[in-house]
Structures are given as structure tokens and as C-alpha cells.
Amino acid sequence: MAGAAPQGPPQGSGQASGGSTGYRQIVGPLLLPTWAVIGVFLLLPVLLMGVYSFLTKEFRGGVIWDFTLAAYDQFFVTRGLFGDEPPQIEWTYIAIFWRSIWQAGVCTLICLIVGFPTAWFIATRPPAQRSVWLFLITVPYWVNLLIRTVSLKFLLRDNGPLNEGLMAIGLISDPLPLVNTNLAVQLGLFYSYLPFMVLPIYAAVERYNFALSEAAADLYATRWTILREIVLPVVKPGIVAGCILVFVPSLGAFLAPDLLGGAKTFMIGSLIDEQFKGSQGNWPFGAAVSMILMALVLLVLLVQARAAGKAGAR
């Protein structure tokens, strides 16, 4: 990479003559690897997906290089079962989107309610204990997500330990139908993404200056007021980061809905997943759904950034 540096004037003289141009001459080439990484791993796949979403599907997967809006048309418009009725809005996929957003929102909220006290607890332990608690929080996540989700299914199924245990102590006579429910999916999502909530909030609370709470108490604030008016606003960046880190991946999650849910709990992630599997797949449609999902996520992030920018400028 050093070889990429230009044979320009030596840095010292470049700065002395007051050129930001000299500075730029050096920095520009040094940024090349960064741009290469971003290009190859970020822009290129998105671009590829964008292009694919406008292609024609081939049966048994793959694409034909004929440009068409068919994939988006399939998402938003219906012309009846046989395609001969006047075009109407197709609600099927929008409903899946809505359900996913709702599920992801609920998951984010639950993660926040559980994650905030957890993060608070860890951040207020003596420093030596904190790393132990953090370690314990992250230990389950060293195991592959698929295996963890499957094991959750084993736990919840009719003859799994939970139902058998409850029946053994006589609380219930028939197994509770836990698998293939919204509850199971929610549990799976919660279990998958909780640390993404705990860690950023932990980082924010750990940096929180508890003298602020004392100062507020000194000025006659009650505990509740201190939490609402001092603590929450100050650690808000951590909370926002945690919410984004949970909401975005749970919106596109497919393992938990696939394994723990049924047809009624179908989510975007599974919809996309299906389009790229086997002979039933439809690559352009999968790409189109992905693009729409990405647009949605970007919109959420944009709104959040606008709100944060406004708060910061205050």
C-alpha cells in the first residue's frame, strides 16, 4: 500500500506552503483500500441486487437478462388469480411487511425493557465484576444462531422439557401449544438480539457520571425525576444505538420465524429466504423485496438521524 503513495513533495514542505491540497494528495491514495473494501463488500452487492430486481426470473432459480418491472409489480399489484382482472393493490406482501415491522418493534421494546435494567446492573457493579457479567451475557452467542434457535424449539415443543415439566407438577393437563406461535417467534427474536441492546446501553451507562444524579438529588429531584430528566437523556445515544441494532436485524430475521413460527407468522426474512431456495425460487422477486426492505430501513435511520441532529443542534 505504501507503494501507492505518490512521489509528491515531502509532507513537511507541503504543509508549510499551506496546501490542504498537499494533504489531500497523500490522503486520497491512502483511502483507496477503504474504498475498495466498501465497494466490494457493500456497494457492489447492493448494486447487483438492484440490477437483479429488474430482471426476469428463470424457473429453477437464476435470471434472464431481460429488464422488466415484473418483480415490483408482483409485490405491489394483483390482477386476480388468473391475471385477467383489473389491477388492484396486492396486500399479501404489505401485510407480511407490516407484521414484520410490528414483530421487530415489539422485539425492540421488550429488549429495551429487559436490556436497560440489565445494562444498568452490570455498569454499576465494581469494575472487576463487570467483565464477568458481560462475559456471561455473551457466552450463549458463541454458539451458532441456528443451533440456539433449534434448541429453543426443542425446549418449547409439546413433549419438550417446558411442557413436560409443567404437566409433571400438574399445572396443566395438555401441552401448551407454544411452537408455531407469535409468542415463540417473539421469544426467538428476543433471545437472538438481546445483547445488541445490552452492550451499547452498558457502554453509555458506564460512561455516565453518577455525580449528575447526586447533583439532581441535591437540587430536590426525586429518583423518578432523576431517571427521566437526567439519566435517560444523557444515555440516550446508547439506547438509540441499541434499538437500531435490534430493530434492523430482527426486521429481516428468518431463522426464528422459520423454525419457531408457522404460516401465520411469516416474516420478510423468510419471504426473501424462500425466493433463493430450490426450484420454487424467484431471484428477481427476492431481490426486489430486499430492496424495498433496505429502503424502509434507510428511511427509519434517516428519520432517526434527523431527530438526533435536531436535538444536538439545540
Next chain:
Amino acid sequence: MSTAIDVQNVIKKYGQSTALQGVSLAIADNEFFTLLGPSGCGKTTLLRCIAGFEDVTAGEIHLFGQNIASLEPNLRPVNTVFQQYALFPHMTVLENVAFGLRMKRVPPEARRARAGKMLEMVHLSSFADRLPAQLSGGQQQRVALARALAPEPKVLLLDEPLSALDLKLRQAMRVELKQLQEDTGITFIFVTHDQEEALTMSDRIAVMSQGRVQQIGAAREIYEAPVNRFVADFIGETNLLEVQVERVLDGIAQVILPGGHRLTCPAAMMAAGPASGAGRHHLSIRPERLRLTPSGPLVAEVERIVYLGTDLHLLARLQDKTAVTVRIQNNTREGLPAPGTWVTLTPEDGAARLLAD
């Protein structure tokens, strides 16, 4: 005058270490009371116990006659100016200052007026809409002061409130703080490790060391009649000479100086207590009360003369190698002994004080 704060035998332990080892103080209403002591002596800890951020391990604290042990900090009519300011970073300067008033449910107009007045007092009116991060250290400290004063507490605790200011501003704020305290009649408990600050501002000073109060008294009392070696050494400069006490009678001690000469000196604190009587003790003589004389009880070899502007310091060593300092007014150009020569020194009448250890 009534007692504002009565601290009775307060002990504070952090695990194994003891930050306060039995502190007793009675602070009068309207008093400007200073806690003075070296870093780590427990000044902040004592303030935190009074404010309610720490529970005392033993002992009691009474506020206007009421035991406040079970009172939460937000219910104590005591406000604090924190050593590290602790300004709310997400609130403007004005919102910070108005916070206590808002918590006391002062109506908005009255609140704004009062907060504005406080900002005026600390010369920060034009900074009302800034965030704390946009202020210098000294400005932040003044906001902290205004914030603590705004709700008109009965007692104000100030933890080194001037330490971040430059010399000029510090001197100006000293005068203003003192004026403010007299005008408002609020009891101030002022923490500092700057003795000049303590001596110039306080009605009374408590000198602390290692979690204990060493002496309580007015500035002059503490400076001129220190009760023990620590206080004598900590407040101002002094020469500490190890002496042999021959006898103590009616508060007057007869001692043998290094070099063998005899001297009689006041020893009020020696008369009572177990330390009374013969043995080796320390004698304190302030540098400005030691004179160069043709003959005298102390003989010393001049080492150096240090120029201080209005004064000169003559650094010398007694025969037993004890270092002594003599302060001489800088109004004579002649007659200063050269380094290496031997001189004789005499303490002024009553200047030598025998100290408890």
C-alpha cells in the same frame, strides 16, 4: 447565634479504610466556615455526609436541631457546589440554574427571573443559552455556583469552588463569594486546600488531617496559636525545632534549644493532657518573627538568601543541621550576611510556641 449544623463524632469507613475518624463540628447559622486540609484528608467525604450522598458509619449530623440521618438528599435544605461541577450536559446554562427551582415547583416566571438574576451575579447572563460543554472550566464552575444558590438553601456546601479559576478571577470571586454570603445570610461550608483562601474568607476554619479535625478557630487564632505540629506546619511557614522540655508551670515551659540555650515560652496546650511534662517536643517559630541579632539563643550557618520581592528569605542551618528560615523585610541593601557565615538569631517575645505532636 443558633447552630446550623452540628456534626457529632462522625465516623465514615470505606471498607477497611477510614475516611473520617470521629469528626465533631458545630457550625453557626450565617457563618462562613472553612474546611482546610491536604488532599485526601476527608473534606469531600464530610461534605458528602452532610449532603446525604454517604451514610455515616457512626455518629450523628443535626441540621438546625434535627437529626438528618434518615433524610434523603433531595429532602435536605442543603445545596452543593461540586468539586467536578456535575452540570447537566443536555441542559442549557439557564436550564441548569433553574433546575432546583423547577424541582421546588417555583412558577415559571419567578423561576426565570431568579435564574436570570443568579446568572447576572456570576457574570454569565450572555451565556444563558449555551450548553455546559461550550463553556470554559471557570465558567462552568460559576454556573455550578449559580445553580446551587438559586433555590436559596439554608446551607451551601462548596467543594473547592474556585480551584479551576485563574489567579485574577479567583481573587475577584473570593471577594464576591464573601460578599454574597454576608448579603444572603446563607451558611457556607467551604472546602479548600488553599490556605490563603481559607485565611482571607472564613469566619472560622477547621484544619483537618487524616480524617480528624486538628483545630477549629478564627484565621488569626489558627495562624498564631496552632495547637499541634501539623497545624503549625500546614498553615503558613514555620520553623520546627526539636527541643528538650525541662518543666511546664502555669502554661509557661522552659525548654533547651538545639545548641544548648534555654528559652521560656507559652505552652498552653501542654499544661493539660498526658503529653504534659518533660520530654522531647517541637517548638514553632514563624520565619517573620525570628530576628538577626548580635547575640541570641540560636546559632546558625547561612546557606542561601532567596529574593521574594518585598521580602527576603534567609535559609540557614543550626548546629544540629535543622533547617531554619528567617524572613527579612527587603528594605535594607547592606548588612546581609554572606552564605557560609555564622549568625545568631532571636525569636521575638512570645513568638516561640511549644506544640503537642
